[in-house]
Amino acid sequence: GQQVMQIPQYQHVQEGEDFTTYCNSSTTLSNIQWYKQRPGGHPVFLIQLVKSGEVKKQKRLTFQFGEAKKNSSLHITATQTTDVGTYFCAAPSAGGTSYGKLTFGQGTILTVHP
Amino acid sequence: DGGITQSPKYLFRKEGQNVTLSCEQNLNHDAMYWYRQDPGQGLRLIYYSQIVNDFQKGDIAEGYSVSREKKESFPLTVTSAQKNPTAFYLCASSDPNTDTQYFGPGTRLTVL
Numbered sequence: 001g002q003q004v005m006q007i008p009q010y011q012h013v014q015e016g017e018d019f020t021t022y023c024n025s026s027t028t029l030s031n032i033q034w035y036k037q038r039p040g041g042h043p044v045f046l047i048q049l050v051k052s053g054e055v056k057k058q059k060r061l062t063f064q065f066g067e068a069k070k071n072s073s074l075h076i077t078a079t080q081t082t083d084v085g086t087y088f089c090a091a092p093s094a095g096g097t098s099y100g101k102l103t104f105g106q107g108t109i110l111t112v113h114p
Numbered sequence: 115d116g117g118i119t120q121s122p123k124y125l126f127r128k129e130g131q132n133v134t135l136s137c138e139q140n141l142n143h144d145a146m147y148w149y150r151q152d153p154g155q156g157l158r159l160i161y162y163s164q165i166v167n168d169f170q171k172g173d174i175a176e177g178y179s180v181s182r183e184k185k186e187s188f189p190l191t192v193t194s195a196q197k198n199p200t201a202f203y204l205c206a207s208s209d210p211n212t213d214t215q216y217f218g219p220g221t222r223l224t225v226l
Contacts, residue, residue: 006156033214042204042217043157088156092213100145100164100208102215106156 004091006105014113019076021108023089030092032072033102034063038085046074079112086110117141120205120218127192127199127225135190135221137205144210146188150174151202151220160203163188192223200225 005024013019023032031050035043047056049065049072056063060083062075076083086107093101118139127133139146145164149157159172163182177196182188192199202222206215 031213035215042220043215045214045216048212048214090215100210100213100215101147101159101162102208102213104157109154 004089004103004105006089006108008108009106010109010111012111012113013079015081016078019079019083019110021074021087021089021110023072023074023091023105025070025091028069030069032065032069033090034072034074035088035090035104036085037088037107041085043088076110079110081112081114084110084112118205118207118216118218120203120221122221123219125221125223127223129225130194132191132193133223135192135203135205135223137188137190137218138186139188139205139207139216139218140186141207141209141216142185143207143216144185145208146182147206147208147215148172148178148180148188148190149204149206151204157204160190199223 007022033048034046036046037043047063052069053067054065060077064073086109088107089105090102093103121136147162148160150160151157158174160178161169161172161180163169166185169180169182177193179191202220204220205218208215
């Protein structure tokens with residue numbers, strides 16, 4: 001079935017450093033979504049990318065969808081302690097979007113040292 | 115995500131007991147999901163339901179059961195057959211227009 005690989009599993013940074021997590025699929029994706037889960041909390045939707053090569057920004061967060069629509073990245077510029085948490089990518093499980101079922105990457109756990 | 119509630123927040127169970135986790139949503143979403151999350155791990159799909167009175171097994175359905183008698187409700191029962199039930203359980207529903215999933219606050223189940 002659909003697999004979404006996410007790396008790295010863990011990332012420790014000093015406050016102010018940049019952070020990037022990568023998501024890769026063996027199949028072409030119709031779209032990819034990113035979620036953030038704060039420690040002790042639940043995943044919260046951040047953004048959805050649909051178009052090939054798409055780049056979207058949310059303040060210090062930059063999201064990119066690969067040209068072949070098989071990979072994506074989330075980059076955080078100048079991390080802050082509020083960025084701590086687990087970042088997940090997720091892609092539709094069944095070829096299209098008609099069922100809503102998502103396959104989640106394993107997540108990247110980000111720790112920010114003040 | 116404020117439209118999904120899960121109860122209780124913490125649950126303790128003795129071995130051999132069945133326990134039911136509640137999930138309610140007022141987002142008018144047809145599709146609902148149950149995930150299990152272990153410490154430092156990703157989300158594993160237990161069951162999902164795309165419409166009332168219908169549900170399908172996910173990747174780790176053994177030892178779990180669900181029902182979907184109402185659109186708003188999708189309770190999960192963790193049965194005594196689940197060998198390692200201690201985990202964080204998350205319920206979600208999805209927006210049919212975008213497939214974005216909205217999660218409840220989760221239930222932390224501990225088997226004593």
